[in-house]
Amino acid sequence: MQIPSFSNTIIQWYNQNKRDLPWRNNKDPYSIWLSEIILQQTKVAQGTPYFLKFIENFPDVLSLSKAKEEEILRLWQGLGYYSRARNLHKCAKILVEEYNGIFPSDYKTLLKLPGIGKYTAAAIASIGFDAPVPVVDGNVYRVLSRIFGMFDDISNVSTFKLFFNLSQDLLHPKASGAYNQAVMELGALICHPVAPQCEECPFHNQCFALNENKIQLLPVKTKKVKKRSKTIYYIVLKWNNQIALTIRDQDGIWKNLYEFISMETTKEPDEIDLLDHLKTLFHGLPSIHSIGPIGANMQKHILTHRIIYANFIEIELNSTNAVAFKDNKFQWYGIEKADELPKPILIHNYLNEHFF
């Protein structure tokens, strides 16, 4: 296929078929940046409501930089990959303090900012400023490997450069933003990972994978991820219409986020185990009004590297009890102190939907 015709064809297809998405209304680098961070490893349908919430609460980089991290995490709750939210905040502060609130247009300068890697730097530079830099994401790997018959293993780090160079040769030098979005849009709408809609593809006559019947083989990706599983029992400790929350430690999954009192186990706990756990946490045992059924509402969370089984047990304290989480540990208080609990920043949708 002739290189100029590829670029022109895909941009023409894009202009006729692109979705009307809220961050495509303007070329404001702030909204491009925000949308790209939200859409990392995230589908458009899942990310869009978050984008709208953020634009409404923080219409520009200055307002975002002034926000508290907890506010940002609260809006981010349920979206996953929470370091994106923390880096978003860090980046906003750096932009205001060191860049006068103006986005750099240069790929290499963008790359230095927290949360902005090769993909996002290229996306902002090209979509926001039409800099001739190609984006390389999952769609680009899929679309280009199939059309051009590239069997290089995308799990291999060195393969990135092959696709980067090919796409740089292909992109329209004066419309790199349209070109990059066009390749990704084709990957999202037509060239699906499974069962692509080749009859609607503008390249169905030239596509290597379609003509050679090798669609399922491309792109080549050998890396396999081992999945571990573990079980966490959550103790929903209630008293006086309040629920005790704790904070996860600084390492591992959901770090620094709030959750119900949790107990990671290899075996099913019984009532004795639960009460021992509470006794240790609180340096003593409160008086219990009731304990809910154990193992009644198991939830399964399938993550990239692990499956987490989460079980929720409800324990209601007598109204003479009160508890607060302070100085990184639980303490008993009189009832009047119970409102000292921190505002929760939630860890996943189950908590979000069922309790708050």
Next chain:
DNA sequence: AACACGGGGAC
């Protein structure tokens, strides 16, 4: 270079 990091959807 390998690994950790979330969650949802398609099949």
Next chain:
DNA sequence: GTCCCAGTGTT
């Protein structure tokens, strides 16, 4: 269950 997604930071 398995695979994938508009990736980045850490070790």
